[in-house]
Amino acid sequence: MKVLFIAMPDNASCFDQVMKMPNLGVCSISGSLPQDVDVKILDLTLKNQRISKTVGKVIQDYAPDVVGLSSMSFQFQTAARLARFIKQIAPNTKIAVGGYHVTLMYREVAESADGEFLDFIIRAEGELIFSQLMEALKRNEVELCGINGLSFRKQNGEWIHNEQAPLLDVSKIPLPRRDVRILNNFHYLRRTFDVSETSRGCTYPCTFCSITRMYGKSFREYPIERIIEDLKILKKRGTHGVFFVDDNITLNVPRIKVLCEEIIRNDLHSIDYLTQATVNGIASDPELSVMMAKAGFKFVFLGIESGNKKDLDLFKKSHICARTREAVQYLQRNKIIVLGGFIIANPPDNKEDVKAVFQYSKEIGVDHPIIQVLTPYPKTEMREELLSRGLVMNKENFARYNGFIANVRTEHLSIEEINRLMVIEGAKLYWSPKHLARSRFWRYNPKGSLGLLYNNYLFLKSGWKGDLFL
Numbered sequence: 001m002k003v004l005f006i007a008m009p010d011n012a013s014c015f016d017q018v019m020k021m022p023n024l025g026v027c028s029i030s031g032s033l034p035q036d037v038d039v040k041i042l043d044l045t046l047k048n049q050r051i052s053k054t055v056g057k058v059i060q061d062y063a064p065d066v067v068g069l070s071s072m073s074f075q076f077q078t079a080a081r082l083a084r085f086i087k088q089i090a091p092n093t094k095i096a097v098g099g100y101h102v103t104l105m106y107r108e109v110a111e112s113a114d115g116e117f118l119d120f121i122i123r124a125e126g127e128l129i130f131s132q133l134m135e136a137l138k139r140n141e142v143e144l145c146g147i148n149g150l151s152f153r154k155q156n157g158e159w160i161h162n163e164q165a166p167l168l169d170v171s172k173i174p175l176p177r178r179d180v181r182i183l184n185n186f187h188y189l190r191r192t193f194d195v196s197e198t199s200r201g202c203t204y205p206c207t208f209c210s211i212t213r214m215y216g217k218s219f220r221e222y223p224i225e226r227i228i229e230d231l232k233i234l235k236k237r238g239t240h241g242v243f244f245v246d247d248n249i250t251l252n253v254p255r256i257k258v259l260c261e262e263i264i265r266n267d268l269h270s271i272d273y274l275t276q277a278t279v280n281g282i283a284s285d286p287e288l289s290v291m292m293a294k295a296g297f298k299f300v301f302l303g304i305e306s307g308n309k310k311d312l313d314l315f316k317k318s319h320i321c322a323r324t325r326e327a328v329q330y331l332q333r334n335k336i337i338v339l340g341g342f343i344i345a346n347p348p349d350n351k352e353d354v355k356a357v358f359q360y361s362k363e364i365g366v367d368h369p370i371i372q373v374l375t376p377y378p379k380t381e382m383r384e385e386l387l388s389r390g391l392v393m394n395k396e397n398f399a400r401y402n403g404f405i406a407n408v409r410t411e412h413l414s415i416e417e418i419n420r421l422m423v424i425e426g427a428k429l430y431w432s433p434k435h436l437a438r439s440r441f442w443r444y445n446p447k448g449s450l451g452l453l454y455n456n457y458l459f460l461k462s463g464w465k466g467d468l469f470l
Helices: 022-033 051-062 074-091 100-104 107-109 114-116 126-138 211-215 222-238 252-265 278-284 285-297 310-316 318-333 351-363 381-386 415-430 433-438 446-465
Strands: 002-007 039-043 066-070 094-098 119-122 150-153 160-163 191-196 240-245 273-276 299-307 337-344 368-372
Touching: 002 022, 022 066, 022 126, 039 051, 051 074, 051 310, 066 074, 066 126, 066 240, 074 100, 074 114, 094 100, 094 126, 094 433, 100 107, 100 119, 107 114, 107 150, 119 126, 119 211, 119 222, 126 150, 126 299, 191 222, 191 381, 222 252, 252 285, 273 278, 278 285, 278 299, 278 318, 285 299, 285 318, 299 318, 318 337, 337 351, 337 415, 351 415, 368 415
Parallel strands: 002 039, 002 066, 066 094, 094 119, 191 240, 240 273, 273 299, 299 337, 337 368
Antiparallel strands: 119 150, 150 160
């Protein structure tokens, strides 16, 4: 049996010249498949033009029995179009779709017009579900009711939604397979990068986040030995850097310190590491930043969100306000580049409130701020509140839910006004000579500086054209 996984090409245009990161989920599922299943991965992150031609050729040459599509909410429209296209050129090919969006919206997807072109929906973690599905298909089983976490369409068009699957024991998940990718050359700031993970889940109650809807309030840690083995494989592949895509890597600070020690002990600190972290995690232990720097961590993304307590109260993150400067300083003292995430356009925001977030992003001293707009991701607590207040102006076109396009108005600003503020204030920030001179983000790889400048040009161009970040 042949399986082809396809990761979607959609990305915010503001990232195109900065990074092209691979999809880890399909690599992990590929590593968990039965050994007699032939598998390939077509990660379209590296191919955002002539998508149909590329997919059509791979389908024709490889002739997969099953195609698995992985997508987030803003990518699902592309996944649905690909499903239709594949059914047209290879009608007997079974199509499965997975990822956060369909896990949370599986009933709506199945009942929509897109459901006609899908055969399976993989809900939550796909490693075990997809493996069990392959075993069942090899036995020509028609009834698949015994596979928890699977939704499937019967021959009469009726969808069956099996019981939810329990969370996996991550210590039993095999290592991901990256060797089956058709396309490679993933990069960050013009240096070869790949992705890995050390844990799954988060116990924080952030109202805008979909992670707890996916996994509940859980936190599961991979064994340190398994992480080190994966990093050794990446080093042998010639990978310059690794992005740890954990949901909350600093939830257990003592464990990360042990991981840093093991990275150094195994001579893996020549790799450049990028990760997301919490303000509280970094600020809780001054020694953590020291050890991370020694282990090769070059970038840390902090979810700062805002310097305004009322905004942080809305996100259920008010606990971080007093420690943000402390976390930024700890990292920068150890020459770790700080990327800061901020959110604008919260329900009570007016024009001055939005400007204040941009100003705070400069005052707090992060090397590179990433400003996003409040986005009502499916099934989140924030979405329900915004809907109840009548603030969601775009309820169904999830292609615009990439975090950079306003879909929610405030009590004082329309979505058009918010988008204009994103462009104007963003231009002031990203083209500021003072910011460019101070930021160490640009100095990481001087060869990539022209690409970053071009990236800032695209920011302005797409903004003024009215298709910001599409």
